[in-house]
Amino acid sequence: MFQDASLSEPTICRVPTTRPKVFDEALSTGQTHSCLGWTMRCRGVNREMWMRNDYRYGEDDPLSWPQPYCASRPYLSCLRLCERTQSDPDLPLFKLPIRADFLELDTSSLIRGPGLWAEDRRSAFEHRCRWELIGWSSSRSMQVMFLERLKSLPMTFPRLCLCVAETQRLVLEVEAISTFFSTIRPRFAAGATSPPPKADMDLVGCFTTDIGVAQQLHRARRSHLVVEMSTVSGRVHLGTCPLRLPSVYVGSGADEGKYDAFDQFTRSHLGAPRVFAWTSGRLRSGPSRTRGKQSIPAHGVFSPCKHHLCLGSSATNNLWAIDNQGNRSRKGHLKPGSPNQFEVITHALLPGIRTTWKDGLLGVNVDKACVDVPAAPFAFPRPDLFVTISDSGKRMSVLSTWLRLRPGHLAMQTSSYCPGKVSHQMWRAILSYDWVGKSDANDRVRGKETQRRDLAATFLVGCLDEMSIQEGVSVDATWRGKSMPHIDVEDVHEILWELSELGFRLEILSVDSHLRVIENDSALRKHEKHLGHCFPRGRYDRCWIVELAEAHHGLAECSWMRRAPYVCSLCRVMSKWRNCPQSIQDERERYTEDMLISLQQDMALFYCKSFYTAFGQAPTLPRELGHVPDVDAEYPECAVSLTKSTGYYHDVTDWEASY
Numbered sequence: 173m174f175q176d177a178s179l180s181e182p183t184i185c186r187v188p189t190t191r192p193k194v195f196d197e198a199l200s201t202g203q204t205h206s207c208l209g210w211t212m213r214c215r216g217v218n219r220e221m222w223m224r225n226d227y228r229y230g231e232d233d234p235l236s237w238p239q240p241y242c243a244s245r246p247y248l249s250c251l252r253l254c255e256r257t258q259s260d261p262d263l264p265l266f267k268l269p270i271r272a273d274f275l276e277l278d279t280s281s282l283i284r285g286p287g288l289w290a291e292d293r294r295s296a297f298e299h300r301c302r303w304e305l306i307g308w309s310s311s312r313s314m315q316v317m318f319l320e321r322l323k324s325l326p327m328t329f330p331r332l333c334l335c336v337a338e339t340q341r342l343v344l345e346v347e348a349i350s351t352f353f354s355t356i357r358p359r360f361a362a363g364a365t366s367p368p369p370k371a372d373m374d375l376v377g378c379f380t381t382d383i384g385v386a387q388q389l390h391r392a393r394r395s396h397l398v399v400e401m402s403t404v405s406g407r408v409h410l411g412t413c414p415l416r417l418p419s420v421y422v423g424s425g426a427d428e429g430k431y432d433a434f435d436q437f438t439r440s441h442l443g444a445p446r447v448f449a450w451t452s453g454r455l456r457s458g459p460s461r462t463r464g465k466q467s468i469p470a471h472g473v474f475s476p477c478k479h480h481l482c483l484g485s486s487a488t489n490n491l492w493a494i495d496n497q498g499n500r501s502r503k504g505h506l507k508p509g510s511p512n513q514f515e516v517i518t519h520a521l522l523p524g525i526r527t528t529w530k531d532g533l534l535g536v537n538v539d540k541a542c543v544d545v546p547a548a549p550f551a552f553p554r555p556d557l558f559v560t561i562s563d564s565g566k567r568m569s570v571l572s573t574w575l576r577l578r579p580g581h582l583a584m585q586t587s588s589y590c591p592g593k594v595s596h597q598m599w600r601a602i603l604s605y606d607w608v609g610k611s612d613a614n615d616r617v618r619g620k621e622t623q624r625r626d627l628a629a630t631f632l633v634g635c636l637d638e639m640s641i642q643e644g645v646s647v648d649a650t651w652r653g654k655s656m657p658h659i660d661v662e663d664v665h666e667i668l669w670e671l672s673e674l675g676f677r678l679e680i681l682s683v684d685s686h687l688r689v690i691e692n693d694s695a696l697r698k699h700e701k702h703l704g705h706c707f708p709r710g711r712y713d714r715c716w717i718v719e720l721a722e723a724h725h726g727l728a729e730c731s732w733m734r735r736a737p738y739v740c741s742l743c744r745v746m747s748k749w750r751n752c753p754q755s756i757q758d759e760r761e762r763y764t765e766d767m768l769i770s771l772q773q774d775m776a777l778f779y780c781k782s783f784y785t786a787f788g789q790a791p792t793l794p795r796e797l798g799h800v801p802d803v804d805a806e807y808p809e810c811a812v813s814l815t816k817s818t819g820y821y822h823d824v825t826d827w828e829a830s831y
Contacts, residue, residue: 220422221419221420221422222417223334223412223413226268227338227413229421230420232421234341234376235254238376238378239376240378240380241378241379241382241389245431246356247353250349250351250355251344251347251348251375252344252374252375253374262300264296265300266340268333275287275288275289275290277326277579277580278579279645281576281645282576282642283576283577283580283581285580285639285640287326287329288327289336297336298319298323301315314342315342315346317711322336325582325583326579326583327586328638331415331583341438415638420437421437442587444587444713514536516533517556517559519556519559521567521661521665521668522555522665523798525793526793526794526795528773529780531776531777532779533780535777535781536777536784542785545786545787547787547789548593548789549593549595550594550596551585551593551678552792553574553596553599554596554599554675555671555675557599557603558571558574570604571667572649573603574603574667575649575656575667580639581631584635585678589635590634591635594630594631605624607645608645628640651663665799666797666801668795669723669795670718672794673723674718676792676793677715679791680703683783683791684745687782688745689748699744699748700712702745703741705737706727707726719805720803721801721803723800728797732768733821735768736823739768739772740821740823743775744825749778751782753774762822762823763820763821780793
């Protein structure tokens with residue numbers, strides 16, 4: 173039976189005499205929208221859903237195909253059709269980016285593939301998405317995160333298309349929810365009207381095998397198909413996306429769990445990255461009996477991070493004249509009589525660690541007998557790697573190589589990839605290698621070409637099919653528009669500050685996932701909200717996006733009153749970690765400056781100890797940028813006080829609304 177909502181009475185159609193086409197267990201005998209270009213195809217009971225080449229969910233994508241009526245998601249039949257004219261203001265919600273609008277990163281980048289969407293196209297898309305999201309705060313989280321990724325993160329062109337397609341789907345679903353609750357749902361509850369309202373043929377409609385549902389849809393003037401049951405089975409093979417993506421869904425198209433699988437797939441693009449391929453640390457009750465006798469690979473051996481006093485000329489802009497004058501002993505080992513604690517590297521090119529965090533680091537008992545885990549490899553090079561190289565020319569060469577690798581490496585640090593983690597020594601080898609020079613016959617004889625290929629495979633593991641390292645780049649590396657020969661000390665400070673801030677934030681995410689004890693999903697969502705409030709953007713799903721404008725915001729605020737909300741949010745996060753000290757768990761309604769500083773000291777020490785126990789090495793800690801960068805950015809304000817009494821911060825982080 174075919175029923176069109178534009179008709180006052182249903183039209184009965186006979187089963188076609190041609191070979192039937194299967195939609196799960198339903199045999200369709202009619203068609204609602206000729207404008208959909210819909211042709212019935214074999215779609216069996218058990219089929220595997222993949223992302224298609226047009227970045228849609230195959231024939232089950234609700235944006236492109238009428239779906240079986242889903243009682244838990246009735247609004248999906250209110251999705252609008254995809255056909256749009258060039259003059260339609262909603263065109264950005266249906267049109268994917270084209271290669272001509274994709275701008276690869278600067279020509280000095282060694283990694284080919286990552287880039288950004290052209291600003292005018294991205295702005296038009298963002299404007300249309302944000303307009304649709306007004307008034308739907310409960311449905312904004314993922315859409316806004318996708319928009320932030322499009323704006324802030326370099327990505328390959330296929331990832332850009334995927335990101336845009338997922339954003340389009342989410343925004344159109346929000347619009348469908350609005351249409352359903354404002355127009356369709358009241359018609360469900362209302363009785364028959366005379367004359368009946370005109371059907372909206374611009375909506376995608378749905379299928380159903382339930383006559384009762386069909387009557388409801390007819391009363392609401394919704395386009396739909398009534399289908400008969402069939403036992404014919406089959407399987408469909410979908411054209412897959414050029415990306416290596418996991419299977420989206422396996423099962424019946426009428427199963428409501430299909431949409432849960434779609435949602436889970438969408439969220440998988442927005443997961444926070446983890447800086448370590450971490451392993452669980454185990455506290456020992458006593459000294460190890462095998463200490464000094466274990467045979468461990470060189471890259472896994474832990475040796476305390478030697479923090480040397482490396483001072484150079486303090487106010488010069490001549491980077492090539494700044495030399496290391498450290499107090500290292502031979503081969504970098506600890507000097508006789510040194511205590512079991514980390515030391516702090518200082519250098520004219522390296523921003524200093526903030527005092528509270530430095531004191532916490534020095535308070536850690538660096539005793540391998542207490543930790544049964546090898547040092548974890550790194551996703552980012554440690555900032556001190558760039559200043560512990562004695563030769564100034566080599567040091568600047570290593571810094572230049574990082575600037576060339578940086579854009580592509582940032583593109584890899586998302587949940588879309590599984591980038592490899594490498595040791596401190598391997599990072600030094602990667603950054604010290606001459607990637608710029610072209611290979612020749614002599615290089616092949618000496619094995620240099622093989623070395624280049626092996627290093628590239630190590631660096632790009634997990635995304636070799638999307639990115640590559642190019643040879644013979646003759647353009648100088650750049651930082652904020654300045655070429656390498658023209659950067660000064662402040663520029664180097666900014667580069668290394670960004671590197672330390674990235675490492676610090678990602679390490680916090682790793683430690684938190686390792687130590688937190690959360691009872692249920694509701695508590696986890698609240699915990700993640702507090703974790704997001706530790707940083708200027710105010711959201712958990714964006715805290716790992718670092719911008720230079722944040723150098724003096726958040727935990728780096730100079731004013732203790734403005735810093736207090738971020739400190740208290742981090743305190744609430746740490747209070748859910750195993751073995752958290754009572755001084756951090758104790759809740760207080762208000763703080764003085766001295767109380768807040770004391771709390772910060774306890775938190776810094778606990779964090780550094782927990783990190784060493786879990787990962788077997790010193791954490792990357794936030795550093796203090798000595799100047800204010802000439803960049804603009806807007807961040808949400810935190811509530812700092814609810815009383816006129818001066819000298820007190822009243823903690824409202826437990827109940828303040830999300831930003």
